[in-house]
Amino acid sequence: MxxxxxxxxxxxxxxxxxxxxxxxxxxxIKTTTNAQLRSRQFDxxxxxxxxxxxxxxxxFQSLGLxxxxxxxxxxxxxxxxxxxxxxxxxxxxxxxxxQYRNLDRQNL
Numbered sequence: 001m002x003x004x005x006x007x008x009x010x011x012x013x014x015x016x017x018x019x020x021x022x023x024x025x026x027x028x029i030k031t032t033t034n035a036q037l038r039s040r041q042f043d044x045x046x047x048x049x050x051x052x053x054x055x056x057x058x059x060f061q062s063l064g065l066x067x068x069x070x071x072x073x074x075x076x077x078x079x080x081x082x083x084x085x086x087x088x089x090x091x092x093x094x095x096x097x098x099q100y101r102n103l104d105r106q107n108l
């Protein structure tokens with residue numbers, strides 16, 4: 001039996017909470033979203049678990065990603081972690097972000 005998906009109202013609530021969390025996190029640096037982060041701000045605002053860091057490194061090496069792609073993956077993973085209500089970026093967040101990056105590459 002297939003598990004029912006989230007209701008639209010639940011998704012909207014999660015997205016709104018994530019946006020509030022980002023505005024609060026970045027209020028001192030005049031940034032409002034993860035997409036606006038600079039790579040020099042990653043250490044403070046995008047903490048990765050050891051497993052996430054290893055997966056990112058492996059993905060970077062095996063897929064031949066550019067530094068721009070690397071930074072975009074971290075930003076997307078930060079957003080996925082926010083939606084998951086996680087302060088840390090975990091390996092599953094990196095894996096999902098890498099999958100989205102691969103989809104982008106296939107559509108070029």
